[in-house]
Amino acid sequence: xxxxxxxxxxxxxxxxxxxxxxxxxxxxxxxxxxxxxxxxxxxxxxxxxxxxxxxxxxxxxxxxxxxxxxxxxxxxxxxxxxxxxxxxxxxxxxxxxxxxxxxxxxxxxxxxxxxxxxxxxxxxxxxxxxxxxxxxxxxxxxxxxxxxxxxxxxxxxxxxxxxxxxxxxxxxxxxxxxxxxxxxxxxxxx
Numbered sequence: 001x002x003x004x005x006x007x008x009x010x011x012x013x014x015x016x017x018x019x020x021x022x023x024x025x026x027x028x029x030x031x032x033x034x035x036x037x038x039x040x041x042x043x044x045x046x047x048x049x050x051x052x053x054x055x056x057x058x059x060x061x062x063x064x065x066x067x068x069x070x071x072x073x074x075x076x077x078x079x080x081x082x083x084x085x086x087x088x089x090x091x092x093x094x095x096x097x098x099x100x101x102x103x104x105x106x107x108x109x110x111x112x113x114x115x116x117x118x119x120x121x122x123x124x125x126x127x128x129x130x131x132x133x134x135x136x137x138x139x140x141x142x143x144x145x146x147x148x149x150x151x152x153x154x155x156x157x158x159x160x161x162x163x164x165x166x167x168x169x170x171x172x173x174x175x176x177x178x179x180x181x182x183x184x185x186x187x188x189x190x
Contacts (some may be wrong), residue, residue: 042076052180055085063177064173066090070088135183142172150169151164160187
């Protein structure tokens, strides 16, 4: 009987340590996000780049799909500005959307890319979701292999969010489209 009680006690101790470790990890993440949010809120908004310059960085085609539309805009309210360029590419039932956004005029990158404050790596039977590094920049990647839908986003120069979303396309086509965007030139715009 006492052997059974000791076994139960020891197995519960292990669970409590695992739970405690998970709680510690969660608290570290909350602390990291809180500190980063404080740092960002203390920064003054900067002038955003001309949206037309962002539009020039949009590829003419995306992984073999013809560009159907491209637009740019610079909008603001109450002293906060955002500059954005967007393009859509389509062929039959496959499509890709590319966005380049300058959020320097808001002083709040976290709202646009909360994933930039954390590390994640999740895999399911249908796909994956993870943070990673792309050409030296923090990046987020998500793909559903069952539906062939996914996205990849990158933060450049702590102010630009570049995202590529694909529907009914292979993950390589999403990555190829991101490769076609000159991130070095984008970083030079700051």
